[in-house]
Amino acid sequence: MLLGVGSAGPTHLPPPASVRFAAFSDFDETYLAHAATSEQRSHLTALEHFLLDARERHQLLFGWVTGSSLASVQKKMERCGARVLPHFVASSLGTELTFFRNGFPEPDPQWQEQLEESGFSKAKVERIVERLAGNGVTLFPQNNGNSTEFMENYYFRSLGDQRRDAEALDRVRVLAKEEGLGLNISRCNPATGDPADCYDVDFTPPTCGKRNVVQHICNRFGVDPQHTFAFGDSGNDLEMLRAVRHGTLVGNCTPEARANFPRVSEHDYAQAILTSFRHHLGH
Template sequence: MNGHKPQKTTLRPYDDVNQTQFIVYADLDETFYSHQITNEEETSIKAFENYMECLVKRHQVLFGVITGSNLDSVIQKLENGSHQIMPHFIACDLGTMLYWVNKNGEFLPDQAWVDRLMKTNFTQSTVNAIIQNLESLYNIEMTAQTQLGSSSFKKNYYYYMIDDHTDTKNIEMIRDLAHNQELGCNINICNPLAGDPEGAYDVDFIPQNTGKAAIIEFINQKFQVDRENTFAFGDSGNDLEMLSKVEHGYLLDNATIDAKKQHEKITTDPYTKGILNILKEHFPM
């Protein structure tokens, strides 16, 4: 955002889309990227990329990832996995940062999105004040997360479960304090398969009017794509609002039990195979 040399990927990018007609969004961890890549998943990734290349050329499909991970982590996961092609865009840090991948493999920030961020009052000191009040006034203990890396516009914590009554009251208090400071706050049960602890909630503080769902609204409007031509895929509770912003929103077969209880559309297969089969239903070749 400040003129530094852009980060690059060793993966090749998808072809440019001249006139976007469809958009496909996918969560990263345990959706587009499996933390335990099997031989079957490697085959599915290759099949997905081959199919997506055809969709880009024949149907002007734009494809991107929306994730809680930071950009360094996204690049590392996709380059070290079995992926060969980088998506058109990466919305990282829980949908607070948006980058477009150019033909040279460089990640360029979306300036209009940057302008939106700079108008918010999100600061580390504001988040620190919320955490301090939670602990000193309400005896609600929060544990800072470190595995996703630091971000100027996203601060992550864990809240460890106590009992249903206490958790409900405490989560409501966390949301209230964030709202009073005009911050966004996402709270969802952790998914251990994505590297989180069991028996805990993810608590993410972000600027208002940002996040996974806001990214989808922003990109759909940017390219003037009709809702009926939008797809999204996820695996956990923090993807549900994102799925509600598209016409074709699916949880994958490997999604968390809690998330599946709250969403009707679920694929019959996990990971990229689940995504691929849904796309084949809508774009037969």
């Protein structure tokens, strides 16, 4: 069963009796280091212990907001030694929002309803890709298994010139807006398995995106915006970091992200998250 808790399965974070703080973390290369050292694994374990205690001590609701699918998250947890499920996972760039009750997945019905009413369709995406090709802008599908009913993933290969890249990607933005679609564009991070010299180009409903996940969770649980945290490592995390009071890039972030956000931790991966929590919430 996907991400269910069994004798050899992960531990889940029980929900806090009431929610005062909410925290949102990117998963790949933020919470989880794909090629973790023994020291980085120990930091992850320390963070997991903190989270298990913080749900009552600090009334903290914690979740992952990731471009990866839920199935991909499960595989990475198993491979990299993560043992604790968060309260929720907003996967596939927020086109899936899943809570865990006693370790078993439950989709958020309000979020699902928003997606179904968004007007998103693969036909609209295909029309955009075709029009772009006619104007000399080529997008190629990622074929990584992350596409969902409400998300289509493509790559755009850099033309080797920032100005030309910007012009081409602006054309993508214009057409996505014309079709009423949400769009995520960020520089690829080879550390997560993406090709070098490419951009992620992800089409979603306009109601998705990491910023909208933050707003939805805070509204649902009545969280004061001053009591919010977010952590990321790349360009597609910046809207989430800007949507909270305490947004932080981990120290291993991409150059693109570092150049566009002022708060960067001195620490990498889980250590950066744990350090921030301890600074603002205490031990």
